[in-house]
């Protein structure tokens with residue numbers, strides 16, 4: 001609902017980066033991501049919309065995806081980078097832009113204090129109190145911000161985080177390390193469907209039925225897993241009746257296009 005391409009949590013994560021870049025008169029956003037990164041699409045579109053330029057270092061060998069197609073249409077300059085050099089992002093940035101004072105560094109996924117503050121603002125836009133607030137987690141930056149915001153505005157609400165990758169204990173720790181105060185949250189690590197960007201016919205079937213019944217699309221990487229978890233927990237009677245549940249749609253529907261073949265086999 002925020003914007004078709006600067007969608008969901010990605011705008012919230014970018015907002016304060018953009019503000020800082022503009023304040024520092026830096027008109028070239030430089031960031032990092034994989035070939036299906038929603039963050040890259042959002043950054044490319046943000047740059048275009050605010051009259052800036054953008055460059056992305058892309059992890060791995062050159063590959064064409066729908067996400068990168070949109071990035072290029074929004075004028076983003078793409079630099080494909082082997083996985084080894086990709087690890088040292090500060091070094092890549094320094095090497096490429098040592099003579100470009102206008103370049104502004106945005107870490108992969110927009111992570112940082114800017115993202116935390118931007119995502120915390122979500123809580124101030126709520127108009128009622130919910131018992132449980134569900135959100136998907138990749139790096140957990142969005143989750144950390146959300147938990148921070150909700151604990152300040154709605155201390156009686158519980159935030160439920162659904163990590164989308166396997167072995168997500170480090171995500172739980174990452175979230176906990178970013179919320180400096182003692183805040184408890186629920187964490188459901190068993191809905192990864194095999195790992196990041198992995199799916200199953202059951203998950204895709206769920207997304208298909210959900211879309212047909214509600215008119216709301218979900219992607220198999222993030223929001224599909226979160227919504228599947230929520231439905232499954234309801235089915236397993238995890239919430240007393242009359243509980244109020246809020247599911248946060250974090251956007252990122254470009255990712256759906258990477259699964260066209262898998263859907264067609266259903």
Ligand SMILES: *Cc1c(COP(=O)(O)O)cnc(C)c1O
Pocket residue numbers: 008009010038039109136137138139140141142143222223250251252253
């Ligand atoms: C990037 C993304 C996330 C994950 O955000 P993190 O802050 O990395 O946890 C969740 N949902 C969608 C749709 C995304 O594009």
